[in-house]
Amino acid sequence: xxxxxxxxxxxxxxxxxxxxxxxxxxxxxxxxxxxxxxxxxxxxxxxxxxxxxxxxxxxxxxxxxxxxxxxxxxxxxxxxxxxxxxxxxxxxxxxxxxxxxxxxxxxxxxxxxxxxxxxxxxxxxxxxxxxxxxxxxxxxxxxxxxxxxxxxxxxxxxxxxxxxxxxxxxxxxxxxxxxxxxxxxxxxxxxxxxxxxxxxxxxxxxxxxxxxxxxxxxxxxxxxxxxxxxxxxxxxxxxxxx
Amino acid sequence: xxxxxxxxxxxxxxxxxxxxxxxxxxxxxxxxxxxxxxxxxxxxxxxxxxxxxxxxxxxxxxxxxxxxxxxxxxxxxxxxxxxxxxxxxxxxxxxxxxxxxxxxxxxxxxxxxxxxxxxxxxxxxxxxxxxxxxxxxxxxxxxxxxxxxxxxxxxxxxxxxxxxxxxxxxxxxxxxxxxxxxxxxxxxxxxxxxxxxxxxxxxxxxxxxxxxxxxxxxxxxxxxxxxxxxxxxxxxxxxxxxxxxxxxxxxxxxxxxxxxxxxxxxxxxxxxxxxxxxxxxxxxxxxxxxxxxxxxxxxxxxxxxxxxxxxxxxxxxxxxxxxxxxxxxxxxxxxxxxxxxxxxxxxxxxxx
Numbered sequence: 032x033x034x035x036x037x038x039x040x041x042x043x044x045x046x047x048x049x050x051x052x053x054x055x056x057x058x059x060x061x062x063x064x065x066x067x068x069x070x071x072x073x074x075x076x077x078x079x080x081x082x083x084x085x086x087x088x089x090x091x092x093x094x095x096x097x098x099x100x101x102x103x104x105x106x107x108x109x110x111x112x113x114x115x116x117x118x119x120x121x122x123x124x125x126x127x128x129x130x131x132x133x134x135x136x137x138x139x140x141x142x143x144x145x146x147x148x149x150x151x152x153x154x155x156x157x158x159x160x161x162x163x164x165x166x167x168x169x170x171x172x173x174x175x176x177x178x179x180x181x182x183x184x185x186x187x188x189x190x191x192x193x194x195x196x197x198x199x200x201x202x203x204x205x206x207x208x209x210x211x212x213x214x215x216x217x218x219x220x221x222x223x224x225x226x227x228x229x230x231x232x233x234x235x236x237x238x239x240x241x242x243x244x245x246x247x248x249x250x251x252x253x254x255x256x257x258x259x260x261x262x263x264x265x266x267x268x269x270x271x272x273x
Numbered sequence: 274x275x276x277x278x279x280x281x282x283x284x285x286x287x288x289x290x291x292x293x294x295x296x297x298x299x300x301x302x303x304x305x306x307x308x309x310x311x312x313x314x315x316x317x318x319x320x321x322x323x324x325x326x327x328x329x330x331x332x333x334x335x336x337x338x339x340x341x342x343x344x345x346x347x348x349x350x351x352x353x354x355x356x357x358x359x360x361x362x363x364x365x366x367x368x369x370x371x372x373x374x375x376x377x378x379x380x381x382x383x384x385x386x387x388x389x390x391x392x393x394x395x396x397x398x399x400x401x402x403x404x405x406x407x408x409x410x411x412x413x414x415x416x417x418x419x420x421x422x423x424x425x426x427x428x429x430x431x432x433x434x435x436x437x438x439x440x441x442x443x444x445x446x447x448x449x450x451x452x453x454x455x456x457x458x459x460x461x462x463x464x465x466x467x468x469x470x471x472x473x474x475x476x477x478x479x480x481x482x483x484x485x486x487x488x489x490x491x492x493x494x495x496x497x498x499x500x501x502x503x504x505x506x507x508x509x510x511x512x513x514x515x516x517x518x519x520x521x522x523x524x525x526x527x528x529x530x531x532x533x534x535x536x537x538x539x540x541x542x543x544x545x546x547x548x549x550x551x552x553x554x555x556x557x558x559x560x561x562x563x564x565x566x567x568x569x570x571x572x573x574x575x576x577x578x579x580x581x582x583x584x585x586x587x588x589x590x591x592x593x594x595x596x597x598x599x600x601x602x603x604x605x606x607x608x609x610x611x612x613x614x615x616x617x618x619x620x621x622x623x624x625x
Contacts, residue, residue, distance in 0.1 A: 081404050085622070102290055105406050112400035118305065119396070125304045132297040133405035133412070135290065169401075176406070 039089030064227035065216035073216040109173035119158025142175040163194030183215035298415035335441035382476020387493035391484030432469030458532035467602035530591035
């Protein structure tokens with residue numbers, strides 16, 4: 032089963048294409064890194080996959096053929112958007128209540144245990160938590176939904192190194208222990224190195240490369256995800272310059 | 274073929290999931306909007322208490338003036354004067370109290386309605402809300418309906434107090450006793466009966482749609498104030514008088530409680546003029562009635578009638594108050610439902 036399947040997918044904002052001719056299959060059970068410079072179309076692709084945006088061209092399905100944004104798709108996907116938006120004036124307990132009410136499944140004991148472990152007091156307002164705690168709260172709420180696919184848009188961009196590490200550890204634990212497929216975008220390449228086993232490389236609205244990370248490294252003769260990405264994107268830039 | 278024998282994990286492989294129950298949005302809406310709702314409750318509660326404090330002496334003065342016998346005695350006239358001068362700052366739509374009351378629905382609409390969706394879009398929390406299992410259009414519809422019903426109910430309760438406050442002015446027989454009397458249509462029509470909750474609902478829905486279109490709280494509040502004011506002025510100035518065809522009479526005894534729409538003159542069965550020209554008045558009304566204020570059309574009718582001129586009056590009788598209330602409540606409700614539908618359509622179409 033593919034957790035994300037796109038064919039000829041495109042999204043236009045006004046006259047500019049944020050994403051063009053995207054044909055892609057992301058298999059289940061992987062941690063997929065969506066890599067590319069700012070403005071590459073990563074967020075657009077993720078928004079299309081979670082159904083926040085409707086495509087201008089082509090189509091995208093998730094979790095084995097469910098239309099993105101359909102009730103069945105929403106049910107199986109948990110999304111943590113960039114800057115982890117939370118209702119700042121709701122308490123942590125209220126955020127749990129809201130998420131629990133809006134979803135079919137919600138693992139309340141998991142959410143409570145996780146927040147206790149993280150030392151996040153349930154009565155504190157979400158807006159009063161530190162950046163790392165807000166990110167962890169958003170991730171906990173997403174994982175407590177017991178999704179089959181977890182989508183994270185630049186989850187660690189605003190976090191300090193320790194918070195970054197802790198966040199990724201939680202993601203990795205969910206992926207390995209519970210078999211959650213993960214799709215995350217980031218431009219912090221070193222963090223992805225440890226967790227990703229599938230790579231989608233994007234630049235300027237197009238998917239440039241997609242496949243098993245190990246295979247791609249071997250094919251291109253690179254030692255790490257970071258080198259591969261940098262090498263490819265540099266080459267690509269000079270190509271465009273010519 | 275193993276797929277048929279292997280039991281599916283519940284709720285996972287069924288593509289036609291049963292929707293999450295609507296009632297779950299009640300708690301969600303309450304938690305998100307309790308501060309705004311508390312603000313509305315505080316505002317309308319204070320308003321009700323204020324009206325009650327102001328209304329008690331008004332009703333007392335009215336009861337004293339009506340029960341006084343004989344009506345022509347100096348003591349009774351003094352009581353009439355007391356009633357007429359009680360709270361005259363509340364009388365009429367342009368009095369300070371009247372103006373204050375009229376901004377209440379639009380304040381509720383602007384400060385509760387506009388942020389409902391605009392704040393989600395402004396702070397990015399719509400990315401959270403719209404990716405939950407509940408589904409974005411059901412989420413928006415549940416919120417708008419729940420908040421709309423609650424606001425209309427609270428405004429309706431407050432409207433009862435407003436109606437109670439103004440009741441003495443609309444009682445029949447005020448004219449005969451020399452008590453202040455005002456046509457029920459003219460004074461704060463939109464704040465009494467079913468019109469108050471209907472206007473409040475409309476203001477709320479206008480705010481929600483403005484917020485969805487503009488995506489920012491403060492500009493959405495400003496737009497709500499502007500649109501609502503335009504609609505209120507249109508209803509007040511030109512729509513309301515057409516709800517039912519006005520009655521037309523040539524009698525001079527149109528009740529003081531009636532809402533006079535227009536007056537004109539005819540001669541020999543044909544329209545003559547809307548206002549009698551000055552030369553005609555100088556010619557026929559040799560001794561124009563003097564006294565304070567403008568001479569009324571009725572006084573001219575007496576001197577022009579012998580010369581074949583008839584004064585016609587089109588008016589809405591006071592007995593049409595409730596039909597008018599239901600008509601106004603009806604079209605505002607229809608407008609609100611239409612705007613809710615448009616808002617939901619925009620929510621469904623809105624790209625992140």
